[in-house]
Amino acid sequence: MSKKGRFIVFEGIDGSGKTTQARLLAEALEKKGRRVCLTAEPTDLPTGRALREALGGRVKKSECEMAVLFVEDRIAHNINAQNGIAALIEDGVDVICDRYYYSTLAYQGQSTDYGWVKEMNLRCPDIRKPDLCIYVDLLPEQSLERISKGRDSVEIYENIETLTRVREQFLSVIRDLGEEDNICIIDGYRSEKQISEDILAIVSSLV
Ligand code: ADP
Ligand code: TYD
DSSP: OOSSOOEEEEEOSTTSSHHHHHHHHHHHHHHTTOOEEEEESSOSSHHHHHHHHHHTTSSOOOHHHHHHHHHHHHHHHHHOTTTOHHHHHHTTOEEEEESOHHHHHHHHHHHSOHHHHHHHHHSOTTSOOOSEEEEEEOOHHHHHHHHOTTOOHHHHHHHHHHHHHHHHHHHHHHHHHTTTSOEEEEEOSSOHHHHHHHHHHHHHTOO
8 A cells, every 4th residue: 555645536516426425435445544634625725715705606706716716725725734635645644525626627617718727727736636536427317306305496407407517518528638637437326335335446446
């Protein structure tokens, strides 16, 4: 087993099960005796709080400003001295992150300029490339079934359109980065246990 920690990222549309699987992987690795840090973006750092204010509509930001804010938050997440991703990995801790630059490429890459967003994220010396990205794939109809119980059909219809577009954007990012990044698409339409066993097998094969 390597001395350095592994950096594993989970991506997927809302309701695909990425948060559940990130948690299950963290628990499984801890059971195996690994030290694990489960984290997420946007972060809880000041940069992440600024992003949430903008996401919640309390502060108005342009799409380009949002792209830059996500990058700023990601840099802070990487280099922060106490519990930054870089320091944890060096210390041998496995870092599991719920959303990362694939989300910025999928969302802001479409709403601004994809090439610019890709350069900012992939060429930034302070933004670490994950050892593995797990994309939990689920059709929007299925993810909505999981998250939208009790909502009316109009809202569900609107959400299906949005989630379908976001899923297409993610799949396009995966096609684009397939050569440079280690990305696994996992079928999310199975039991939590089946999916997590698959993911653990993939993670165990990482050097
Ligand atoms: P995400 O983080 O991608 O939005 P979550 O992990 O929060 O997704 O899961 C969304 C909802 O679906 C939660 O209520 C969760 O308990 C449920 N869920 C997660 N994985 C599965 C699964 N494999 N089968 C059925 N329901 C699931
Ligand atoms: P998240 O906290 O994962 O929201 P949720 O709990 O609803 O899944 O992410 C907040 C929102 O930020 C989500 O709609 C996706 C969006 N986002 C981007 O647009 N770009 C990014 O780079 C990231 C990390 C998230």
